[in-house]
Structure formats: structure tokens, C-alpha cells
Amino acid sequence: MNLVDMNIVDRRLKSIAEEMGIVLMKTSYSTIFNEGRDFTCGVADESCELLASADFQPxxxxxxxxxxxxxIKEIPLSEMDEGDVMIHNDPFRGGMHTPEHTLIKPVFFEGEFFGFSVAIGHIAEVGGMVPGGFPGEATEVYQEGLRVPPVKIQARGKDVEPVWKIMLANHRTPRQNHGDIRALISAVNRGESRILELIKEYGPERYREICTDLKDYAERRMRAEITSIPDGVYSFEDFMEDDGVTDQAYKIAVDVYVSQDKIVADFSRTDNQSLGPINAVLSVAWSATYNAILHLTDPQIPRNSGAFRPIKIVAPPGKLVNADFPAAEVGGNTETHIRICHTVVGALAQAIPERAFAPDGGTHSNFLFGATDERTGNYAVCYDFTGAGWGGRPVADGHNATNCINGNSRMNPVEVFETRFPWRFESLGLIPGSGGDGEYRGGLGVNKVLTCLSDDMEVSFMSDRQKIAPWGIGGGGEGQNGSVLIRRKSTPDFVTACEDSNKTSASKFNRIGFRKGDQISISSPGGGGYGDPQERSSEQRAKDRDEGWV
Amino acid sequence: MNGDLEKTQQPHTSAPSDHAAQGIVLGIDIGGTFTDYVAYDKDAKTATAWKYFSNAEDPAAGIFDGLKEYQQLDRIVKIRLGTTIATNAILERNGAVVGYIATKNFTDIPHIGRGDRKGIYDAFWVKPESLVNRKNCFGVSERISSEGDTLVDLDEAELRTIGRQIRERGDIEVIAVNFLFSYISPKHEQGAKEILEEEVPGIPVSISYDVLPKWKEFERSSTTIADAYVKPIVNDRLPKIIEKIGQLVPRADVAIMKSNGGETTVGLACQQPVQLLLSGPSGGVVATQHVSKANGFDRVMTFDMGGTSSDCAICIEGDVNLTTDFEVEWGLPVQIPMVDVRTIGAGGGSIAWVDNGGMLQVGPRSAGSMPGPACYGRGGTEATVTDANVILSRIDHNNFLGGKVALDLEAARSAIGVIGDQLGLSIEQTAKAIIDIANNNVASELRRMAVENGHDPRNFSLMGFGGAGPVHVADLMRLLNIKAGTVPVFPGQFSAFGFTCADARIDSQRTVQMRSGSLDFDRLNEVAASLRNTVTEEFSRQGYASGIEIKLYVDLRYEGQNYELSVPFGFDRFDQNNMEVLRNDFDTEFDEKYGFCLPGEPIEIVNLSVTGVVAQPKPDIEASLGETTSEPKTHREVWFEGGSVNAPIYDRTRLPVGVQIHGPAVIEEDVSTVPINAGQSVERQPSGVLVIKEFQEV
Amino acid sequence: MKYSANGLYVEEYRKCINCGELVYDEGLFFTDEDGTRIGPFSSAWDMEWYKGREARQNAKGPVLIKDWRSETQS
Incomplete structure (x- = not known):
């Protein structure tokens, strides 16, 4: 084992994944890609283990x-050729949720197979019952847009046109999606050629050895981290407040078993899957659990599959964390992921409070709409989101107005938003006092009020944390809940979607019609507090008052 | 607080031609530890460089002392100064108390930001704080629409009340104003400035339209606030420095280096100090530009390695690469056009360590300049990249900085030995491993920079400067598959040398935001004219009436994309025919960068940019060839790839021009050393530049 | 996973009843005291974890966990 080569190859692999991401960002079409950075790129080896990924979307x-x-369970290696690109988004066959499209390209060096270059991107508009994805009232996956099982979208470097045609015929924004899928393909192409250079440089044998060593190294480091957590069983639970279709809360319960250098996260006590679209599929349960553990351990551990080996996830079928086909699931990756992740953090916080942190606001406040823009005559579709407060941690207050733990997207600027979409912002501001109190306070949520400038506007919403607040740690207070409120041009008051349009849920709903002059007010939740509020220093208290944080 | 403000705003009136013919041009680069000086003598065609300790307490006094070292002060006709006053004010958070006035109900923009984080998985990362306190943010009723229509008039009475409040409170030193959509219609911001100047006389007001007339309100607010934040300190300190210089060199015209690599007058620098954030590093880019042009290098990547970090940049066909994505710290964007210099966390002082998985890591922690590497003998005990270079004899411990500083070889050995013990490697093997890892870290960042600009690093040559840059150039060439490397003259004072080559230069941009289907040619022509006007007016305030060269660029993208390509626009006016030419140029350039293009797809015009240059005479240095010899001055054991070799050591100043020296070898000069690997050759050019090449396939 | 005979669609999504992973082959089963066939499981470790649920709930103190890696690999 040559430690120097390992360090160098690790860095090179990560650079390859980053380079793929840069290509994607610079050439993609939708803001959710290039501004929201809702994508991830990586390199996998021939056993489908991840060798490196770029840090875009957790x-x-x-x-x-x-x-x-x-x-590759569905398209065996024997059927893959050089120049093939596979596409896939089926959440019940390994995917994360319908908008998340995975593209992989096999890498052959002198005819021999060496793994894949991988790009995953969020293609917001994939058909389904509402424009922009995220139908908050869907009850089966068929309503959530087109599912694409693993198929070749390019074969030996040439477009498989029937696949393109079928996909783009089912999307509301084919021009944009075509651009985004092209960008994903250029990313995996770039990845392939860089991986080939690396293999050539080190030689196939040496490359394989180093990759094996690298995974073992990441595993070793993760085991060392886990060993430092006291053995025990740590349980925690939290809820999704409703599912958009029934007014019922769903429990996410985890028992985290820490035993020497291993962790089992067992979700058996979690509620059964929901009727509405908040179900997580298995890869979401995996991703959310890894996300929690990666946040609680050394951020320098390489993110390859080796790091995940000491972690076993038990997510029995039919549970909210591993819904069975054909459940509605589009909110699982965006909203339920956050709850699963913080539930695992909450469990382990009992063992390692000094490394833990209170939960963020727990929702991206996904705001979807479609409308004719009278300025251009074009029909515009948008997926917009709002940052929330982050939880306090043992070193500092939580961030204000920041994308929740499963994302790292940038919010749309007001000036870009108004230029592109028929809305006008009336206000945009932090919500003082929305962060949970504590030795370290939760960060603040955001409120924005917009006036509709179109007469055929349809608004859908996918959110949570309007009834059950983000909790505090070690005596820290709860963050303030969020809200989505509507005010008609002719009426004085803002009311919930339940009151305005007789919806079951105020946080998850489909297609509420807006006309010119109607308004929407979106408030994101604050983060939970960390530690006993009594311990907060008087200087911090004075600053809170002075700056208007409380 | 800055009584000199009025005085320093007086434009310089001296005509540029005064100093074109003869005399000495002096570049001064004020750094944290040292101030670098390079004097170019136009008559003798020679340049002299020296260093002097900076005086952190009293920068003016430091420069005064450093200048006195020079014998020919009376022959200096022009001084160009690079300053870190603005940058340090932000990094050390000792700028002014800013009052921020924004559109009512949008005053939290600076504290909301964009909602992303520096990285993922680091739960304990703390966001850098805004430069403005939330309690000092004020909202005033006014609103312009995305089409430029006035939705709400500016409420003058309300603004006057805010002005009075600020005056009565007395703690706010400077005001930044940022209204929504002011880049389309600046009338409210301009009106507000007038009112505030009446209500709070003596307090400088920065309006976003003047600083950055581009869309995206957070980035514009951050840039405008940064400008306001550094204004008082720059207006206080810069004139003092100029005055002190004037005492010694009364005849010289003193200009300040801006972040775009162009010079400006002291008065204009004080008016818009945000232009100074990369004042110092811009010199390296300008020098690269000059050396590239003079030697015919088309595509150059630069690598300037210092103690704590390295700066890198790209220069294509002698053009400065500008960026508008600069962030002083994470989340504090300053989006005026600046030289695209990236700072990477790898320097001579980067510390080597073994992580808990048994892997050797280098950086990001650095021993900095205090205590510095173990071999400096100033109490450092941790192994650094410099220590590794000393162990491998790539740096001669007996001849560091021309023998002026003695290095402690034993301290280096024991520091590296500690790491070696953990890895089970010899001291030399460990040192080699540290160098390999440090080189790979740097190579990754250089590659990333090229890729982000749509380039393949293999098509570049690599220029190394700074104290440690030349030491790593030959290795980095191999890692990046680069066929040619260069080490310029004055690698240790390259920025100051760049200042002697600088032009007067203005870069300005304005957002227009139109789709190809509905272009408004009148507005495009109007904005283009106003940008051109801005340039000529500012040059006239700098004293230039002729020799102004203006280029217009259009920032384009396919509709819906988020990143623009800047395409030159060679016509006087926008019309349908010219647009088609522009369109074709865009498709071609996009294809070159990303391997595909989409002719016929709708495109968007986002910004118009203008670059104005008044060219200044350039140094023309003839390598002063005293006695030359192609014989090595000595031999010593030096470690290269594959082990230790008794390598010939050459004195750079005595190398003959045009003779190839084959590696393994080391070229030494006072400020740096250049190890050349086996399979590479090095040759001194008539201009004095060293060019390294691969002479056999490796 | 049970695919149609022509391979063009999925007839049944089969998952390990313990960890929830898709099972592409037969999977493992055991027969309980009532003679009911229980499964599929994706590994012996999963079967054991499934069977040990009650014992773990009654356990006092930390539970020693067997490594799943050695088994799934063999």
C-alpha cells in the first residue's frame, strides 16, 4: 500500500467528480441545476462501489x-458497450425520487471494464399532475411524472432517439429538459475521459489496487470515528406532520445500535407508508442516514463506499422510510430526508452531545407554479424554495435562512425571479425570534410575500413543519413553525390553503388558482436551540436584542 | 474623520507623456512582511529590485524607509503602488460602521444571502458575518419594477428622517444605498444620494448603481457595502502614504493599482476603494501579461507560491482574465471586474501531518511566516513543504535568499523525522512524499481553474514565481501534462515588476437582460453609449484625453442558462445584422469551451461590458550578460524522482542565453531555485526568462 | 424482483423483509414454528437480525453486533 499514491489518486478522483460538476453547472439550462446546484457527480468502480463524489447535494x-x-442489476455488463450512457429515475428500482435522474457511463480501458462515471441531476419538470413536480396531493407514483427504468439514452455514442422522444413528450418543458440532459451527458463524458487518463497514468493493475486501498482507508477512518462513540442503543423519533391527503402525522423512529466500530440504524418502529407523497424510498433512507453520520464524524473522511461499510440500515418494506410500489414518494427525498437525518442525529446526540447539533427548519418550502407570463406570452414553470433556520451547535448559533441539511442550493434573487416569472415581491426578510432559544440559538427563518401578476397562475406546495416544531437539544428551545398563507385581492386577511381552498393540508397542496393581485406569504421555520438558555452569555443576549435577532 | 477626502479627490493633471521618454518607473508592492520594489530604468533598459520590511504600524513610514535605500530617487518619474489597505480592512474587520439603506421591506438582503454553505457535512462551520450590522439597516419606500417602471416614488420625507436619525445617532461613518432594479433605473438611488448628502453632510455615500450596476440584489449589496466599509480607512491612510512618498520623490506621478490590473489616480481610488481589493496580486497578472507577450507565450497559467498560500491565474494571448465572481471571504461577493486570481491553501509553510487513517496529508494548516517552517529556526516544530525541499536539497540550506538567511537543516530533519516515524519511511522518503502530495494538491487546483474557464490545462504553459513557485514548476508540468514551464525575471518581486508594466485601464459592466426574440436595440445602444461615456469621462478625470482604446463585450448565454460567455462586439451599433454575427461568434465559442453548441436556440443578452485601456510604455529589459558560463558553479546531492543524484548547480545570472541545460539540475538565484527533472531542459531567453521543456517523452 | 417473462416490465417488487433492499435472486427464507415460510432476506445477517428483534428489546446493556460484511461477501 503506497500512502502517497493513495492520497494523490483520492484527490484526483475527487477533482474528476468536481470537474464533471463544473461542466454540468456551466452548460445546464434550469436554474435548479446551475443556480440551485441540485446535482452530484461521482466515480464508481467495477463493483459499483463509489470511489469519489463531488460535494454538491448531500x-x-x-x-x-x-x-x-x-x-447494472437490470442492464448486465455484457450488454454495455463503450460509448453507452444509461439513464434512470425509477424510485422503486434504486432511484431517489422521480425528478432525480441518474446518468451513468461505463468506462472501458483497452476493452476492459473499470466502473462508471456518474451524474445525478434534479430535472424539475417531469410531467405528472402539477407543473414543476412535487404534487402535494399525489397518492401514487404515476401522478408524479414519468418514470424511466434503467435504459440506454446513448448507445455507442449515438442518441437512442426513441428514448429521448418518449421522455420529452411527457415533460412540460422539453426544451429546458433536453438542455439539462445534454449537460448531464457532457458531464459523464468528461468523467469518462478523465478516469481513462488516470488509469493510463497508473496502469490498470495499480489503479485497481489503489482504489481498493482507498475504500479500505475510508472504512478504517469511519470505523475509528464510530469506535469513539460509546456503545449502546440510542432511540429517537420525530414526525412528518401530515401527508397532504390525510390529516395524520407519521412517526419516524430509529434505534441506532452502536457496537464497537459498527452502526446499525434500525427504522422498524417507523410508521407504515403514507397515502400522500411524503414516502421515502430505500435510497433516501440510506442517503439520509449516511448524511447524519457524515455530519457527526470528521468531514475529511473520503466519501467513497468504504466509509459506508460500517453502517447498516434496516428499513423494512412498507414503512414510511421504504415505501412499496406504487406509493407517492416525491416529497421523500426533499422533505422526509431531512426528518430522517435529524432523527438519526437526535439519537446519536444522546451518545455524543458535543458533536451533535439541533435540527434545521426541516423543509425547503417547495413552491411550484405555472402561469402565462403576459410580458412574453410564454408559459413559465418554476420550482422555487426558501432557506430555513439551522439548529444551534456546541460552537455557534445556527445559520439564518439556509438550505436544509440535504441540500446546498442557492435561493433565487428577487431581481432574477421577477424578471423571469409573473410575481412581484412585496417583502423579503428574516423572522426575528424564530430561532429556538438556547446557549446557542437556532437560526432564523425567512418570510416572503409575493403578489401574482398573472390570471392563470396555479400554485402547488410541498412543505412541513407548520404544526410540529423543530426540537431543541440539551434544554434548547424549539424553532418557530413555518406557514404558507394566501390572501385574495378582494379580502383583507391571509388564510391557510385549508381555509382558502378547502385543502386537507396547509403545507402540501396541488394547483390552487391565483389571479392578478392575489398574494402568497411563505414563512420558513427557524432552527432548534442547543443547550440551556440560562447558559447564553449576557453579551450574546445583548447582541440578539441590539441586532433584532429576537 | 477624513478631512483629506476633498483634497485627494482632485484629479491628477500631469500629462502621461511627461514620463514616457525617460527616467525611472517604480513599482511598489506593499505586503504583510515585506514591501517589494522594482525600478525600471527606461534609459538604461535595466531593472533593479529590492525588498524592505513593511511597517504594519505605520505603512507610510515603512515605504519611506524602503525608498531611501534607492540611490536614484531624483530620476523616478512614475510610481505605481499596490496596496492591501482595503483587503486587510475587510479581513481584519476594522473597516467603518456602515449604514445600509435599501428598498423598504428588503433591508435583510445582506443578512439573508443566498442560502448555501461553503461545503457540506461540516456541522460546525460558521458563516462569515456581513460587513453591516442589522441595526444599521434602514428601509425607505420606493420601488422600480423589473421593466424599469416606477411602482412607488422615492419617499423623500422618509429618507430625510432616516438621514436625521443617522446624523443624530452619530455612530455611522459611511452609507451604502441599494435599491431593487437600480441597474435598470438608477434615478431613485441618485436622488437618494443627493438627499443624503444634504442631510448627513461629510458622510460618504456609495450607491449600488455607481459601484456595480448589475442584477442580483445580494451580490450588488455586498459589493456596495464593501465599498462603503473600506472607504474611510482608505481615505485616511492612502493620502498619508502618497504624501510621504512625495517628500522623497516630489517629481513623480503616483498612481494606484486597481484590482483589474490597471492604474488609477489616488483621488479616484479613494472615491471607489472597492476597486483596490486585489491591488497587489493584480501586479503578478499584469507582469505575466507583459512577459507572455514579449516571449510569445499564448496560453499561460501562473503559479505564485508564497509562505501560507499560492495564487494562480490564467493569461491567454496576453489578455488579462477577469472575473466577476470574486469573494473576499466565503459569502462576501465583490462582483466588480477583477483579475481572476485564485488563492489556494498550499504554500511553503503548509504543514504535513498523518491523519487517523494513517494517510499523509499536507495542509490546509500553515506555519505561516511566524513561526514558519522548522528550518527557519524560529520555533516551528512541524514539518512543512519548505522543510521537505530543504531535506531534498532542492533548496540549499546554506544559500537561502542568497545566503542572507541561514536555514536550520537539523530542525527540518527532526520535524520531518516525526512524520517519517509514523509512516515507517526514511526522512528523505517522507520529504519526497510531502512534496509529491503538495504538488498534487496544487495541480488539482490549477486544473480546476482551467476547467472552470472552459480550458484544458495541457494547452498551457506554466509560469512559476513568488518565493517558492519556481521550486515546483518543473514537477507541476509533469503532473499537468504541460510541455513548457517558465520562470520570469524577478520571481520574488513579480507583482512590483508588473506595476512597472501596467496600463491605465477601466472595466465596467451593466445588466441589460434581454431575450433574442425581443431585443430592444435602442436600449442596447443607449447602455453601450453610456458605458463608453463612463470610460472616457473617467479617463479624462485621470488626465487622459487621447490614446484611449475601448472594447465592448456582450455577455451571452442560451436562454435559461446561468453562466455567460463574454463575446467581443466589434461594431459601433447594435442592429439585426450585427446581432447575427455576434450570435455565430457565441455558438462557436460555446462549442470550443464545452464541446457542443445549439445554433438556433434562443439566447439571452445579460450584460454589456466595456474595457477601456490607455496603453503605457512597457519595460524592455535586455538580459544583462556579464560574464557567462555554461559550467555549473558546483554539484550537490539533490533528490529527484527515483532518488538522489549528484546534480549540477547553475547560477541563473551567469547562464548564457540560448544554451540548453539538461536535467537533473538546479538553477539558483538569490530569491529562488529551480530544480529541473531528468528528461527536462532549461534555457535562458534573451529577455532573461527561463524556459523549461520536456525534451523526451516521459 | 420478478420480471415478466418477456423481460419488459416488473411483475413484483421483492424486498428483503428486514433491511428493505431489493432482492433480485431467490433470497433466503426460514420457516417459523407455525410452519410459515418467512422471507425473502438479502443475507443471513438480515435473517438473524430479524429473528433477534425480541431478544434485543429485552437485552440489558449494549448489544454486540456481528459484522454483516464478512457474510454478505462470502
Missing amino acids: AQVGGMPLVVSSI
């Missing part, structure tokens, strides 16, 4: 190994 990093291995 939601996708942990799901990558499962999605890659499930593709």
Missing part, C-alpha cells in the same frame, strides 16, 4: 451507490 451523495448498483 441528498444525492449517499444514494449514489445504491442507484448505480441497481442499474
Whole structure:
């Protein structure tokens, strides 16, 4: 084992994944890609184990190994050729949720197979019952857009046109999606050629050896981290407040078994799957659990499959964390992931409070709409989100207005948003006092109020944390809940979607019609507090008051 | 607080031609530890470089002392100064108390930011704080729409009340104003500036339209606030430095280096100090530009390695690569056009360590300049990249900085030995491993920079400077598959040398945001004219009436994309025919960068950019060839790939021009050393530059 | 996973009843005291974990966990 080569190859592999991401960002079409950075790129070896990934979206990093291995379960290696590109988004066959499209390209060096170059991207509009994805009232996956099982979208470097045609015929924004899929393909192409250079440089044998060593190294480091956690069984539970279709809360319960250098996260006590679209599929449960553990351990551990080996996830079928076909599931990756992740953190916080942190606001406040823009006559579709407060941690207050733990997207600027979409912002501001109190306070949520400028606007929403607040740790207070409120042009008051349109859920709903002058007010939740509020220093208290944080 | 403000705003009136013919041009680069000086003598065609300790307490006094070292002060006609005053004010958070005035109900923009994090998985990362306190943010009723229509008039009475509040409170030193969509219609911001100047006289007001007339309100607010934040300190300190210089060199015209690599007057620098954030590093880019042009290098990547970090940049066909994505710290964007210099966390002082998985790592922690590497003998005990270079004899411990600084070889050996013991490697093997890893870290960042700009690093040559850059150039060439490397003259004072080559230069941009289907040619022509006007007016305030060269660029993308390509626009006016030419140029350039293009797809025009240059005479240095010899001055054991070799050591200043020296070898000069690997050759050019090449396939 | 005979669609999504992973082959089963066939499981470790649920709930103190890696690999 040559430690120097290992370090160098590790860095090179990560650079390859980053380079793929840069290509994707610079050439993609939808803001959710290039501004929201809702994608991840990686390199996998011939056993479908992840060798490296670029740090873009945490939601996708942990799901990558499962999605890659499930593709080659369906398209055997013997049927793959040089120049092939496979596409896949089926959440019940290894995918994460319908918008998440995985593209993989096999890498052959002198005819020999060496693994894959992988890109996963969020293609927001994939058909289904509402524009922009995220039908908050869906009850089966068929309503959530087109499912694509593992198929070749390019064969030996040439487009498989029937696949393109079928896909783009089912999307509301084919021009944009075509651009985004092209960008994903250029990313896996770039990855392939860089991997080949690396193999050539080190020689096939040496490359394989180093990759094997690298996974073992990451495993060793993860085991060392886990060993430092006291052995025991740590349980925690939290809820999704409703599923958009029934007014019922769903429990996510985890028992985390820490035994020497291994962790089992057992979700058997979690509620059964929901009727509405908050179900997580297995790769979401994996990704969310890995996300929690990666946040609680040394961030420098290489993110390859070796790091995940000491972690076993038990997510029995039919549970909210591993819904069975054909459940509605589009909110699982975006919303339920966050709850699963913080539930695992909450469990382990009992063992290692000094490394833990209170939960973030727990929702991306996914705001979807479609409308004719009278300025251009074009029909515009948008998927917008709002940052929430982050939880306090043992070193500092939580971030304000920041994308939740499974994402790292940037919010749309007001000036870009108004230029592109028929809405006008009335206000955009932090919500003072929305962070949970504590020795370290939760970060603040955001409120924005927008006026509709179109007469055929349809708004859908996918959110949570309007009834059950983000909790605190070690005596820290709860973060403030969020809300989505509607005010008609003719009426004085803002009311919930339940009151306005007789919806079951105020946080998850489909297609509420807006006309010119109607308004929507979106508030994201604050983060939970960390530690006893009594311990907060008087200087911090004074600053809180002075700066208007409380 | 800055009584000198008025005085320093007086434009320089001296005509540029005064100093074109003869005399000395001096570049001064004020750094944290040292101030670098390079004097170019136009008559003798020679340049002299020296260093002097900076004086952190009193920068003006430091420069005064450093200048006195020079014998020919009376012949200096022009001084160009690079300053870190603005950058340090932000990094050390000792700028002014800013009052921020924004569109009512949008005052939290600086504290909301964009909602992303520096990285993922680090739960304990703390976001850098905004430069403005939330309690100092004020909202005023006014609103412009995305089409430029006035939805709400500016409420003057409300603004006057805010002005009075600020005056009565008395703690706010400077004001930044940022209204939504001011890049389309600046009338409210301009009106607000007038009112505030009446209500709070003596307090400088920065409006976002003047600083950065581009869309995206957070980035514009951050840039405008940064400008306001550094304004008082720059207005206080810069004139003092200029005055002190004037005492010694009364005849010289003193100019300040801006972040875009161009010079400006002291008065204009004080008016818009945000232009100074990369004042110092811009010199390295300008020098690269000059050396590339003079030697015919088309595509150059630069690598400037210092103690704590390295700077890298790209220069294509002698053009400065500009960026508008600069962030002073994470989440504090300053988006005016600046030289695209990336700082990477790898320097001579980067510390080697073994992680808990048994892997050797180098950086990101650095021993900095205090205590510095173990071999400096100033109490450092941790192994650094410099220590590894000393162990491998790539740096001669007996001849560091021309023998002025003695290095402690034993301290280096014991520091590296500690790491070696953990790895089970010899001291030399460990040192080699540290160098290999450090080189790979740097190579990854250089590759990333090329890729982000749509380039393949293999098509570049690599220029190494700074104290440690030349030591690593030959190795980095191999890692990046680069066929040619260069080490310029004055590698240790390259920025200051760049200052002697600088032009007067203005870069300005404005967002127009249109789709190809519905272009408004009148507005495009109007904005283009106003940008061109801005340039000529500012040059006239700098004292230039002729010799102004203006280029217009259009920032384009396919509709819906988020990153633009800047395409030159060679016509006087926008019309349908010219647009088609522009369109074709865009498709071609996109294809070159990303391997595909989409002719016929709708495109968007996002910004118009303008670059104005008044060219200044360039140094023309003839390598002063005293007695030359192609014989090595000595031999010593030096470690290269594959082990130790009794390598010939050459004195750079005595190398004959045009003679190839084959590696393994080491070229030494006072400020740096250049190890050349087996399979590589090095040759001194007539201009004095060293060119390293691969002469056999490896 | 049970695919149609022509291979063009999925007839049944089969998952390990313990960990929830898709089972592409037969999978492992055991027969309980009532003679009911229980499964599929994706590994022996999963079967054991499934059977040990009650014992773990009654256990006092930390539970020693067997490594799943050695078994799934063999």
C-alpha cells in the first residue's frame, strides 16, 4: 500500500467528480441545476462501489451507490458497450425520487471494464399532475411524472432517439429538459475521459489496487470515528406532520445500535407508508442516514463506499422510510430526508452531545407554479424554495435562512425571479425570534410575500413543519413553525390553503388558482436551540436584542 | 474623520507623456512582511529590485524607509503602488460602521444571502458575518419594477428622517444605498444620494448603481457595502502614504493599482476603494501579461507560491482574465471586474501531518511566516513543504535568499523525522512524499481553474514565481501534462515588476437582460453609449484625453442558462445584422469551451461590458550578460524522482542565453531555485526568462 | 424482483423483509414454528437480525453486533 499514491489518486478522483460538476453547472439550462446546484457527480468502480463524489447535494451523495448498483442489476455488463450512457429515475428500482435522474457511463480501458462515471441531476419538470413536480396531493407514483427504468439514452455514442422522444413528450418543458440532459451527458463524458487518463497514468493493475486501498482507508477512518462513540442503543423519533391527503402525522423512529466500530440504524418502529407523497424510498433512507453520520464524524473522511461499510440500515418494506410500489414518494427525498437525518442525529446526540447539533427548519418550502407570463406570452414553470433556520451547535448559533441539511442550493434573487416569472415581491426578510432559544440559538427563518401578476397562475406546495416544531437539544428551545398563507385581492386577511381552498393540508397542496393581485406569504421555520438558555452569555443576549435577532 | 477626502479627490493633471521618454518607473508592492520594489530604468533598459520590511504600524513610514535605500530617487518619474489597505480592512474587520439603506421591506438582503454553505457535512462551520450590522439597516419606500417602471416614488420625507436619525445617532461613518432594479433605473438611488448628502453632510455615500450596476440584489449589496466599509480607512491612510512618498520623490506621478490590473489616480481610488481589493496580486497578472507577450507565450497559467498560500491565474494571448465572481471571504461577493486570481491553501509553510487513517496529508494548516517552517529556526516544530525541499536539497540550506538567511537543516530533519516515524519511511522518503502530495494538491487546483474557464490545462504553459513557485514548476508540468514551464525575471518581486508594466485601464459592466426574440436595440445602444461615456469621462478625470482604446463585450448565454460567455462586439451599433454575427461568434465559442453548441436556440443578452485601456510604455529589459558560463558553479546531492543524484548547480545570472541545460539540475538565484527533472531542459531567453521543456517523452 | 417473462416490465417488487433492499435472486427464507415460510432476506445477517428483534428489546446493556460484511461477501 503506497500512502502517497493513495492520497494523490483520492484527490484526483475527487477533482474528476468536481470537474464533471463544473461542466454540468456551466452548460445546464434550469436554474435548479446551475443556480440551485441540485446535482452530484461521482466515480464508481467495477463493483459499483463509489470511489469519489463531488460535494454538491448531500441528498444525492449517499444514494449514489445504491442507484448505480441497481442499474447494472437490470442492464448486465455484457450488454454495455463503450460509448453507452444509461439513464434512470425509477424510485422503486434504486432511484431517489422521480425528478432525480441518474446518468451513468461505463468506462472501458483497452476493452476492459473499470466502473462508471456518474451524474445525478434534479430535472424539475417531469410531467405528472402539477407543473414543476412535487404534487402535494399525489397518492401514487404515476401522478408524479414519468418514470424511466434503467435504459440506454446513448448507445455507442449515438442518441437512442426513441428514448429521448418518449421522455420529452411527457415533460412540460422539453426544451429546458433536453438542455439539462445534454449537460448531464457532457458531464459523464468528461468523467469518462478523465478516469481513462488516470488509469493510463497508473496502469490498470495499480489503479485497481489503489482504489481498493482507498475504500479500505475510508472504512478504517469511519470505523475509528464510530469506535469513539460509546456503545449502546440510542432511540429517537420525530414526525412528518401530515401527508397532504390525510390529516395524520407519521412517526419516524430509529434505534441506532452502536457496537464497537459498527452502526446499525434500525427504522422498524417507523410508521407504515403514507397515502400522500411524503414516502421515502430505500435510497433516501440510506442517503439520509449516511448524511447524519457524515455530519457527526470528521468531514475529511473520503466519501467513497468504504466509509459506508460500517453502517447498516434496516428499513423494512412498507414503512414510511421504504415505501412499496406504487406509493407517492416525491416529497421523500426533499422533505422526509431531512426528518430522517435529524432523527438519526437526535439519537446519536444522546451518545455524543458535543458533536451533535439541533435540527434545521426541516423543509425547503417547495413552491411550484405555472402561469402565462403576459410580458412574453410564454408559459413559465418554476420550482422555487426558501432557506430555513439551522439548529444551534456546541460552537455557534445556527445559520439564518439556509438550505436544509440535504441540500446546498442557492435561493433565487428577487431581481432574477421577477424578471423571469409573473410575481412581484412585496417583502423579503428574516423572522426575528424564530430561532429556538438556547446557549446557542437556532437560526432564523425567512418570510416572503409575493403578489401574482398573472390570471392563470396555479400554485402547488410541498412543505412541513407548520404544526410540529423543530426540537431543541440539551434544554434548547424549539424553532418557530413555518406557514404558507394566501390572501385574495378582494379580502383583507391571509388564510391557510385549508381555509382558502378547502385543502386537507396547509403545507402540501396541488394547483390552487391565483389571479392578478392575489398574494402568497411563505414563512420558513427557524432552527432548534442547543443547550440551556440560562447558559447564553449576557453579551450574546445583548447582541440578539441590539441586532433584532429576537 | 477624513478631512483629506476633498483634497485627494482632485484629479491628477500631469500629462502621461511627461514620463514616457525617460527616467525611472517604480513599482511598489506593499505586503504583510515585506514591501517589494522594482525600478525600471527606461534609459538604461535595466531593472533593479529590492525588498524592505513593511511597517504594519505605520505603512507610510515603512515605504519611506524602503525608498531611501534607492540611490536614484531624483530620476523616478512614475510610481505605481499596490496596496492591501482595503483587503486587510475587510479581513481584519476594522473597516467603518456602515449604514445600509435599501428598498423598504428588503433591508435583510445582506443578512439573508443566498442560502448555501461553503461545503457540506461540516456541522460546525460558521458563516462569515456581513460587513453591516442589522441595526444599521434602514428601509425607505420606493420601488422600480423589473421593466424599469416606477411602482412607488422615492419617499423623500422618509429618507430625510432616516438621514436625521443617522446624523443624530452619530455612530455611522459611511452609507451604502441599494435599491431593487437600480441597474435598470438608477434615478431613485441618485436622488437618494443627493438627499443624503444634504442631510448627513461629510458622510460618504456609495450607491449600488455607481459601484456595480448589475442584477442580483445580494451580490450588488455586498459589493456596495464593501465599498462603503473600506472607504474611510482608505481615505485616511492612502493620502498619508502618497504624501510621504512625495517628500522623497516630489517629481513623480503616483498612481494606484486597481484590482483589474490597471492604474488609477489616488483621488479616484479613494472615491471607489472597492476597486483596490486585489491591488497587489493584480501586479503578478499584469507582469505575466507583459512577459507572455514579449516571449510569445499564448496560453499561460501562473503559479505564485508564497509562505501560507499560492495564487494562480490564467493569461491567454496576453489578455488579462477577469472575473466577476470574486469573494473576499466565503459569502462576501465583490462582483466588480477583477483579475481572476485564485488563492489556494498550499504554500511553503503548509504543514504535513498523518491523519487517523494513517494517510499523509499536507495542509490546509500553515506555519505561516511566524513561526514558519522548522528550518527557519524560529520555533516551528512541524514539518512543512519548505522543510521537505530543504531535506531534498532542492533548496540549499546554506544559500537561502542568497545566503542572507541561514536555514536550520537539523530542525527540518527532526520535524520531518516525526512524520517519517509514523509512516515507517526514511526522512528523505517522507520529504519526497510531502512534496509529491503538495504538488498534487496544487495541480488539482490549477486544473480546476482551467476547467472552470472552459480550458484544458495541457494547452498551457506554466509560469512559476513568488518565493517558492519556481521550486515546483518543473514537477507541476509533469503532473499537468504541460510541455513548457517558465520562470520570469524577478520571481520574488513579480507583482512590483508588473506595476512597472501596467496600463491605465477601466472595466465596467451593466445588466441589460434581454431575450433574442425581443431585443430592444435602442436600449442596447443607449447602455453601450453610456458605458463608453463612463470610460472616457473617467479617463479624462485621470488626465487622459487621447490614446484611449475601448472594447465592448456582450455577455451571452442560451436562454435559461446561468453562466455567460463574454463575446467581443466589434461594431459601433447594435442592429439585426450585427446581432447575427455576434450570435455565430457565441455558438462557436460555446462549442470550443464545452464541446457542443445549439445554433438556433434562443439566447439571452445579460450584460454589456466595456474595457477601456490607455496603453503605457512597457519595460524592455535586455538580459544583462556579464560574464557567462555554461559550467555549473558546483554539484550537490539533490533528490529527484527515483532518488538522489549528484546534480549540477547553475547560477541563473551567469547562464548564457540560448544554451540548453539538461536535467537533473538546479538553477539558483538569490530569491529562488529551480530544480529541473531528468528528461527536462532549461534555457535562458534573451529577455532573461527561463524556459523549461520536456525534451523526451516521459 | 420478478420480471415478466418477456423481460419488459416488473411483475413484483421483492424486498428483503428486514433491511428493505431489493432482492433480485431467490433470497433466503426460514420457516417459523407455525410452519410459515418467512422471507425473502438479502443475507443471513438480515435473517438473524430479524429473528433477534425480541431478544434485543429485552437485552440489558449494549448489544454486540456481528459484522454483516464478512457474510454478505462470502
